[in-house]
Structure formats: structure tokens, C-alpha cells
Amino acid sequence: MSDNCRLPLFADCKEVDNSIKCPGDSGYSVIPLFGKRVRVRKDSAPIMLMGCLDELSNIANSTRLDFGGNVIGEIASIVMALSMQLNAYLVQGSDDRLSRVRSVEDLLMAKIADLCRGFKGPLGWIIATTPELQALDTIRVKLRECGRIASSMLDDYPPSVNVISVMNHADKLIAQAMYCMGGHVFRSVDDAMNYLLGNITR
Helix, strand or coil, X not given: CCHXXXXXXXXXXXXXXXXXXXXXXXCEEEEEECCEEEEEECCCHHXXXXXXHHHHHHHHHHHHHHCCCCHHHHHHHHHHHXXXXXXXXXXXXXXXXXXXXXXXXXXXXXXXXXXXXXXXXXXXXXXXXXXXXXXXXXXXXXXHHHHHHHHCCCCCCCCHHHHHHHHHHHHHHHHHHHHHCCCEXXXXXXXXXXXXXXXXXX
16 A cells, blocks of 8 residues: 555554555454453344434434524434443443443433323324424434344343333434424324325325
């Protein structure tokens, strides 16, 4: 590799025989997982969950930047912090790190409880009615996806139950925020379909 055009190296990459070699190039990665080093395929559930949490953090950050200064931006900031703490818990697996995850989860619960205090309304199929609510729904969908990946890890990695419980709780809290903030609620999926297709099929 020419010294005139050197690329920056990641911390775990090395220059070998005039080329750059990085862990994972063979399809496997050695990663810290719940406090232990494990060798896993790059398409394994732990790698997929770490990637899903990265995507959640990215989605939440986009929402935070788009809607900063209002409650949607605040919720997105909390979810971003939650995803970062969960990724750190996946690596460390310590009780101290889990307590930090729980503190962010508690903050999200308090924010939604404050937002929805006194709310009474119908439950059912909900559709976002504003860009702000659609941004929340995108976060909710990604929370559910990450939770499903975590569920597939239960047999091999029992501490993943902590991740599942946090993701499931956060998913429900974000859905509750959508109800409280005026998402359109339908009694059935057929009612939602009629609303979506009514003007098209007339």
C-alpha cells in the first residue's frame, strides 16, 4: 500500500503484506458478550442484536434532530440513550451496567406517564397522523425488532432476558405515547383498511 495514500485503521485492524486485514473478514467475529469473549458468526443473533441497537440509536437520533425542542425529541433522546446503554450491557453484562439501563428505562416510563396522565381514549389499531407520530412509530417498530432478536438468544445467553424485558416495556410505552398524542385509533383492522382505501376505491 502506497505511503502516499494510507487509510486510517480501526483499532483492531492490522496492515499485513501491504494490505489491511480486519477481524470478521472470515465471516466470524470475536466479541465481548455479557462479560465474556465469544467467537460467533457475523450473522449470529448477538451480532444482529448489536446491529439492531445501532440502528435504533440512529433512528432515535434522527428523530431527536428533526423534532428537538418538543416532547418527541425528548422521547427520542431517551430511547437513544437506552439503546446505547443496552449495547454496553450486551458487552459488559454487569449488574452495574444493567442498573444504568434500568435508570434510563425508568426515565422513559416517567416521561410517558407524565405525557399520558389523565388520558382516556379507545384502544385498537392505531395509525400515525403526523410526521412526529410516524417518527415515534418507526422507533416502536425497531424496538420490537430488537426484542425479537433478543428472544432468539434466550437458550444460549440467559442474561438476554433483561434485554427482552426492557425492549418490550419500551415498545409498549412508545405505543402508549402514540395513543395519548392523537394517533388515529380504529376498532378493527378492517376499519383501518376502510379509512386508508376509502377515497381510492370510491
